[in-house]
Structures are given as structure tokens and as C-alpha cells.
Amino acid sequence: MKQTNYLFRHNRRKFLKDLSFAFGATAFGLPMASLASNQVLNPETLEQQGSQGAAQQKKLGIALVGLGRYSTNQLAPALQETEHCYLAGIVTGTPSKAEEWKRKYNIPEKNIYNYETYDQIADNPDIDIIYIVLPNGMHAEYTVRGAKAKKHMISEKPMATSVADCQRMINACKENNVKLSIGYRLHFEPHHQRVMELGQKQLYGPVQRIEAADSFVFQGNPDRWRLDKELAGGGPLMDLGIYCVQGAVYTMGQAPVAVTAKFGEVTRPEFFDEVEQSISWQMEFPGGAVADCSTSYNENKNLLYGKAEKGWWRLQPSYAYGGIKGETSEGPMNIKNVNQQARQMDDFARCILENKQTRVPGEMGLRDVRILEAIYEAARTGKRVEIKA
Structure with missing residues (x-):
């Protein structure tokens, strides 16, 4: 429990205070090999009832671990729209949040946990999935512990801070x-699905070049976990740049073979004394296509562009929770926006109920962290770094 213990002694950053933690309170679309937990439906039941019938009979319970802004503003509301799963429980170190969520979402007391009681979730049949x-x-510690509790797991992106984890x-x-999925919501977003189709099916001919950028201006208190190297693993590359990596990879339908990269200038050292302020990189793909990417905590960009032999496409804004164009x-694509998180969680629930492979498995998350590590290495050394599968 290295990360957990670290939080108890972590005075410089204020994450401890925010969570009240100390008070207890590869290639595109790799398949998964694990099977559904017997807490959901066993293979014999699936054979008898049929996968469609099973999906209709069971609505899976999800427990959210960590009630920050993403859980509060995106995941919990999305779980009010899902068809195959629902908000069954929460894990938080902040008693006031536990009470607020209990009232707002009518969560039973027995389905509310803190970080000291987290492992007891193994005894709760209401909870099928832990997010x-x-x-x-x-991510690694709590995913491993959740898996040992025999619950199916979703880990938010990036999957972890190292390939080993x-x-x-x-x-x-x-x-x-149990099954493992990564919170890659854009795989379920119709604009991005159209980009996958355009690129992978070569509807405008072979892809020649990709441009991807995801950035915002980091403001507020510099004592935030995203600026802490041990908790975040890095700066905007880990937080935002992974969307650029993903976008390029699923445009091509294949992983890059090499990268070059460069850190940007640090103009706000009071914020960026541990992690990068910005970074740009180029990924090389088999066949000669390249992806020029950038990410920063000091500017506003939101783009995924592809140029092929006979045409081009552009998503801008591209990575937002809504309003994608x-x-x-x-x-114009003339595609409607959807609730990305609801689609993402519903799809995973169906994968469990129907004993199917998730399209965003752990192997995909590992592949992407391997690419992120290569980008950092290329930026540190100034050398071209080959990426091994």
C-alpha cells in the first residue's frame, strides 16, 4: 500500500485534506481473457437464459471509488441514464460527502465505504463493478484490491503510472x-467512432498525417494532486496527452513504432516544479504515417485532425464531455452528441452480463502507458525511442 501510506505523510500537497484520507473516513482493441465473476452470472445460467435475456434481467451495481469532480459531475449523473447498471455504492474518505451522496442518490448505508473498510466490499452482493x-x-493498488474482492473493475485513465503497475x-x-476495463469514454462517442471508421477503413485512402492537441490553462491552487509527480505520474501528458495518443492510435488502428519528443518551456515554476508544463511529440506508425501531438497546462487547444490521400477530417472541440463538432x-459530420460515460459504463455492464470482451481492456491501457513512458524518455534524452510491443 505504498501510495496509501504516502498520502498519510504527504504534507506539501493538500490532497490529504481534500479527501480527509487520514480520517479513514499492442494493438487496437486487444481482447480480454478473463471471464465473468460468479457473483454476476455463471456460464451455465447464460446458456440457459441466453445473453440477451440475461442482460435484460440483471442491472449491475457500480461503486465509485473517489468522489471528486469527475465522479460528481459526470459519472454519477451518467449512472442515472444507464440501462444496464446503476449507482449502488461509494467509497470516500470524506464523511460529509458520504452523507450528501447518501441523501442525493438514496444509497443504502451498507453500501457506503471509506478507505479503511474498502476491502469489505467483497461481502456485498449489491456491488458488481468497482470504478x-x-x-x-x-489506480493500481485499488484495482488489485478490488479484483481480490472478486469485483469487475474499471480504472479511470491513464490506467496507472507505470507499465509494471x-x-x-x-x-x-x-x-x-473478473473483467478489467479502462475509462476510455471516447471509444463510445459517435464522432470518434466515425474517425475510427474513416482512418481504419481508409475511406479517404491511406492516412498520411494526424494532428492532435489537448490543453487547458491550469489555474487555482498549485497544491493539487495533478501537479504531484508521485500521485499523477507526470503532468498534462498523463492527464490530457493520453487522449492525443489514443486518438492517433484508433485513427490508425495500430500502435506507433517510435516517438520523438520535447518538453516545453516552464514559465510558471510555482506550478510546475515536479511535472512538465507542456510537451510535444511525434509518433511514427507502420507505413510512414506520423502523428504530431501536443499537450499543455498553459494554453487552450482541443483538436483531432486526420489527412488521408483523398480527403481529411477534423474534430474540434474533440475531447470534451459534450459539444464535440x-x-x-x-x-459537416452532423452527428449528435451523447452521454459518453453512460454509454461507456453500459457497454461494460453488457460485456459482463453477456460474457463478452470489452473493447477497452487492460491490455489497451498498458499499451498506452508504454507509449507515454516512451514519450517521456524521448523528451528527457532528446533521442528517437522505439516502442516495443
Whole structure:
């Protein structure tokens, strides 16, 4: 429990205060090998009832671990719209949040946990899925513990802060016969699904170039976990740049083979004394296509662009929770926005109920963390870094 113990002695950053933690309170679309937990539906039941019937009969309970802004503003509201899963429980170190959520979402007392009682979730049949929405450096510990509790797991992106931790998460889920999914919501967003189709099916011919940028101006208190190297694993590359990596990879339908990268200038050292302020990088793909990418905590950009032999496409804004707009060389995409998180969680619930592979498995998260590590290495050394599968 390295990360948990670290939080108890972490005075410089204020994450401890915010959570009241001390008071207890690879290639695109890799398949998963693990099977559904027997707490959901066993194979014999599925054979008897049929996968469609099983999905209709059971609505899976999700417990959110960490009640920060993403859980509060996105995941919990989305779970009010889902068809195959619902908000069954919470894990928080802040008693006031527990009471607020209990009232707002009518959560039974027995389904409310803190970080000291987290492992007791193993005894709760109401909870089928645990969604880890904690700082990046804590994803591995809480995913492994959740898997040992025999619950199916979703880890928010990035999967973890190292390839080794990603592998630990995958191994734990396989050993405990539960499924693991990564919170890659844009795989379920129709504009991005159209980009996948345009790029992978080469509807405008082979892709030649991709441009991706995701940035915002980091403001407020500098004592935030996203600026802490141990908790975040890095700066905007881990937080935002992963969307650029993902966008390029699912445009191509394949992983890059090499990267070059460069850190940007630090103009706000009071914020960026541990993690990068900005970084730009280029990914090389088999066949010669390249993706020029950038991310920053000191500017506003939101773009995914692709140029092929016979046409182009652009999503701008591209990575937002809503309001995504797309166009191609033939005109506007005219695609409606959807609740991305609701679709993401519903899809995973159906994967469990129907014993199918998730399209965003742990192996995909590991692949992406391997790419992020290569980008950091290239930026540190100034050298071209090859990416091994």
C-alpha cells in the first residue's frame, strides 16, 4: 500500500485534506481473457437464459471509488441514464460527502465505504463493478484490491503510472476471474467512432498525417494532486496527452513504432516544479504515417485532425464531455452528441452480463502507458525511442 501510506505523510500537497484520507473516513482493441465473476452470472445460467435475456434481467451495481469532480459531475449523473447498471455504492474518505451522496442518490448505508473498510466490499452482493476514480498513482493498488474482492473493475485513465503497475492490475483481474476495463469514454462517442471508421477503413485512402492537441490553462491552487509527480505520474501528458495518443492510435488502428519528443518551456515554476508544463511529440506508425501531438497546462487547444490521400477530417472541440463538432473534406459530420460515460459504463455492464470482451481492456491501457513512458524518455534524452510491443 505504498501510495496509501504516502498520502498519510504527504504534507506539501493538500490532497490529504481534500479527501480527509487520514480520517479513514499492442494493438487496437486487444481482447480480454478473463471471464465473468460468479457473483454476476455463471456460464451455465447464460446458456440457459441466453445473453440477451440475461442482460435484460440483471442491472449491475457500480461503486465509485473517489468522489471528486469527475465522479460528481459526470459519472454519477451518467449512472442515472444507464440501462444496464446503476449507482449502488461509494467509497470516500470524506464523511460529509458520504452523507450528501447518501441523501442525493438514496444509497443504502451498507453500501457506503471509506478507505479503511474498502476491502469489505467483497461481502456485498449489491456491488458488481468497482470504478476507480482516484489519483493516477493509486489506480493500481485499488484495482488489485478490488479484483481480490472478486469485483469487475474499471480504472479511470491513464490506467496507472507505470507499465509494471498496469501488468499487476491485469494479472490480479485474471487471477480472480473478473473483467478489467479502462475509462476510455471516447471509444463510445459517435464522432470518434466515425474517425475510427474513416482512418481504419481508409475511406479517404491511406492516412498520411494526424494532428492532435489537448490543453487547458491550469489555474487555482498549485497544491493539487495533478501537479504531484508521485500521485499523477507526470503532468498534462498523463492527464490530457493520453487522449492525443489514443486518438492517433484508433485513427490508425495500430500502435506507433517510435516517438520523438520535447518538453516545453516552464514559465510558471510555482506550478510546475515536479511535472512538465507542456510537451510535444511525434509518433511514427507502420507505413510512414506520423502523428504530431501536443499537450499543455498553459494554453487552450482541443483538436483531432486526420489527412488521408483523398480527403481529411477534423474534430474540434474533440475531447470534451459534450459539444464535440466534426467535419470532413465533404462537409459537416452532423452527428449528435451523447452521454459518453453512460454509454461507456453500459457497454461494460453488457460485456459482463453477456460474457463478452470489452473493447477497452487492460491490455489497451498498458499499451498506452508504454507509449507515454516512451514519450517521456524521448523528451528527457532528446533521442528517437522505439516502442516495443
